[in-house]
Amino acid sequence: MFRNVLGKTFRFLGYTVQYGCIAHCAFEYLGGIVVCSGPSMEPTIQNSDIVFSENLSRHFYCIRKGDIVIVKSPNDPKSNICKRVIGLEGDKVCTSNPSDFLKSHSYVPKGHVWLEGDNLRNSTDSRCYGPVPYGLIRGRICFKVYLLYLNYSYINAFLMPGCEALKLTSLTV
Amino acid sequence: MFRNVLGKTFRFLGYTVQYGCIAHCAFEYLGGIVVCSGPSMEPTIQNSDIVFSENLSRHFYCIRKGDIVIVKSPNDPKSNICKRVIGLEGDKVCTSNPSDFLKSHSYVPKGHVWLEGDNLRNSTDSRCYGPVPYGLIRGRICFKIWPLNDFGFLRASPNGHRFLDD
Numbered sequence: 001m002f003r004n005v006l007g008k009t010f011r012f013l014g015y016t017v018q019y020g021c022i023a024h025c026a027f028e029y030l031g032g033i034v035v036c037s038g039p040s041m042e043p044t045i046q047n048s049d050i051v052f053s054e055n056l057s058r059h060f061y062c063i064r065k066g067d068i069v070i071v072k073s074p075n076d077p078k079s080n081i082c083k084r085v086i087g088l089e090g091d092k093v094c095t096s097n098p099s100d101f102l103k104s105h106s107y108v109p110k111g112h113v114w115l116e117g118d119n120l121r122n123s124t125d126s127r128c129y130g131p132v133p134y135g136l137i138r139g140r141i142c143f144k145v146y147l148l149y150l151n152y153s154y155i156n157a158f159l160m161p162g163c164e165a166l167k168l169t170s171l172t173v
Numbered sequence: 174m175f176r177n178v179l180g181k182t183f184r185f186l187g188y189t190v191q192y193g194c195i196a197h198c199a200f201e202y203l204g205g206i207v208v209c210s211g212p213s214m215e216p217t218i219q220n221s222d223i224v225f226s227e228n229l230s231r232h233f234y235c236i237r238k239g240d241i242v243i244v245k246s247p248n249d250p251k252s253n254i255c256k257r258v259i260g261l262e263g264d265k266v267c268t269s270n271p272s273d274f275l276k277s278h279s280y281v282p283k284g285h286v287w288l289e290g291d292n293l294r295n296s297t298d299s300r301c302y303g304p305v306p307y308g309l310i311r312g313r314i315c316f317k318i319w320p321l322n323d324f325g326f327l328r329a330s331p332n333g334h335r336f337l338d339d
Contacts, residue, residue, distance in 0.1 A: 018191060021198040061250070072308035075284040077234070111248040135245035135309045 040117035087114035213290035256288035
């Protein structure tokens with residue numbers, strides 16, 4: 001009787017660990033749903049928007065200029081931040097404020113990326129903490145998930161590419 | 174006949190994916206065997222030594238000053254480096270060379286660590302590329318496995334003078 005219960009408990013734990021590992025690897029290597037908070041990526045991503053992030057690009061080193069990425073914060077390893085890649089390693093980026101009289105530029109060092117939020121007036125990004133190592137990138141946001149209420153009786157989830165229609169400011173080297 | 178083979182193939186693939194995921198999570202969260210190469214951690218870790226690294230400390234934010242850690246290289250995301258933690262966030266570290274007349278110090282910024290190799294003369298570390306974000310730490314080396322005459326826990330830093338007390 002006791003052996004039966006013990007056996008069932010172990011089997012249950014075994015399945016939990018098994019499917020927990022598979023789910024973890026799915027999030028780690030394929031992608032997952034992310035809820036964004038904060039104003040630094042407006043108007044592209046608003047506060048409390050739900051987006052889908054894919055994690056394959058960073059493993060294959062396919063992150064491109066203009067991608068919106070989720071990055072482990074360089075100042076706080078427990079939190080993630082969401083910014084746009086403005087420059088890759090070797091690119092020339094503008095490090096001065098628009099209000100400065102003299103423009104200053106620098107080159108993104110090897111193995112790093114330069115991140116900026118779309119809402120330049122309300123974003124702490126590489127202009128504050130400098131270039132961010134590529135190894136901190138967790139994933140690339142590719143989809144915004146819209147929830148549409150139809151007839152108040154059911155909720156339809158619509159997947160729409162929400163990021164490609166925007167014009168990007170890019171620097172020519 | 175064909176259905177049988179197809180069924181067996183899918184079941185085989187299913188088991189491969191399943192155990193691959195479990196193995197990956199074991200390496201990611203528990204630890205694994207690592208082969209070290211390079212002279213920057215001599216005499217503590219020699220070239221081609223085999224060590225065991227555990228990955229729990231970094232998830233629970235228990236990395237301490239003096240730990241030897243494996244870190245994703247800030248200059249090359251495809252490779253890992255192995256250094257000792259000399260300073261945690263807020264600590265004072267010496268950024269000048271021993272040969273300099275004037276010593277210069279700085280404080281490790283929030284969310285970063287200061288890494289140095291034990292072989293100070295032959296090590297590119299935070300003295301070259303600056304403090305490293307904590308998020309790049311992969312694991313903590315706790316045990317040397319090979320060579321057998323050096324089996325056991327790793328020694329303390331031979332450069333105790335690099336650890337500055339506030």
